[in-house]
Amino acid sequence: MEKTTVSRDGTRIAYTRSGRGPTVxxxxGALSTGGTMAPLAAALADRFDVTVYDRRGRGESGDTAPYAVEREVExxxxxxxxxxxxxxxxGVSSGGALALRAAASGLPVRRVAVYEVPYAMDDATARAGAEYRERLTEALGQGRRGDAVxxxxxxxxxxxxxxxxxxxxxMWAGMESVAPSLAYDDAVMGDNRVPRSEIASIACPLLALAGGASDRWWHEAANAIADAAPDGSYRILEGQTHMVEPGVLAxxxxxFFTR
Structure with missing residues (x-):
């Protein structure tokens, strides 16, 4: 059953809760709602009290201008x-970057795990991210949601x-409907580099994951995340790509969550 809570700035956040056990x-990530995570939630529900939610500006959740990453942490x-x-x-992909920021902010987080956060590991990739940001801002500013997607x-x-x-x-109409939130994911990614000093402030255990069938730079980014954390670990899931299978991940x- 869908429930709601209210964020600090008055924004309504919709979520769905299932299972029993420790809370997870x-x-x-980008272009997704809480429903995207439902298969993984189902795979975890026999051991955990699992919540999926619509990030602000998506699905059944509200939105309040102006946007700031701090609002998503709230x-x-x-x-x-x-x-x-x-x-x-x-957190998966850019959702992993948000999870890291939330853990670093001092929220009561017991453990944090992330899968393939798309941090740039070289200058060319970082420049591509900066160019994307500029073109995305232009497209959304002109109301060209399809072009943004x-x-x-x-x-x-x-x-x-x-x-x-x-x-x-x-699926295209659904992607266009959440296209403005692409700017939110871009903001969460910061300068597209691994935020080592921020991750260094995470007090809880951290697990960074990547798929064995993904490009090597995903592995490098996950390793860098784990290396920056005081209590970080790194693991490759053999045979997996960015579209990780819930049955392998769960x-x-x-x-990790019950260790």
């Missing part, structure tokens, strides 16, 4: 408070044929 909150603070005052976090898919490595196929698919998270 799943944080989705959203998680309100959510954790509503769930009992303490939780472990798992295309920019993101291109940055994510999709070819033109796949992008045009996505435009013709039934046992790894279960072991």
């Amino acid at each position: 909150v799943l944080v989705s 959203d998680l603070a309100a959510l954790i408070d509503a769930l009992g005052g303490e939780a472990s976090l798992f 295309e920019l993101f898919l291109r940055l994510a490595g999709l070819g033109e044929e796949m992008i045009q196929g996505a435009r013709r698919s039934p 046992p790894v998270l279960t072991e």
Whole structure:
């Protein structure tokens, strides 16, 4: 059953809770809602009290201008408070960057795990991220939501044929509906580099994951995240890509969150 809580600035945050056990909150990435994390939540619900939520500007959650990354951290603070005052976090992709920021901010986070946070590991990738930010700001400022989605898919490595196929698919309308939140994910990523000093302030255990079938730079980024944390660990999930399978991921998270 969907529930709601209210963030510090009055924004309504919608969430769904399932299972029993220690509290775990799943944080989705770009162009996604809490429903995107539902298969993983189902795989964890036999051991945990699992919550998925719509980040602000998506799904059933509200939005309040002006946006700031701190507001999304406050959203998680309100959510954790509503769930009992303490939780472990798992974030995927840019949702992992938000989970790291929340843990670094001093929220009552027991453990934090992230999967393939897209931090740049070389200057060329960082420059590509800066160019994307400029073009995304222009597209959204002109109301060109479809073009904004295309920019993101291109940055994510999709070819033109796949992008045009996505435009013709039934999913496109849903992606366009949350396109303004692409700017939020971009803001969460900061300067696109691993925020080592911020991660160094995370007091709880941290697990950084990457897929064995993903490009090597994903592995390098996960390793750098773990290396920056006082109590960090790093693991590769063999055979997995950025679209990690819940059945492979869930046992790894279960072991980490119950360690």
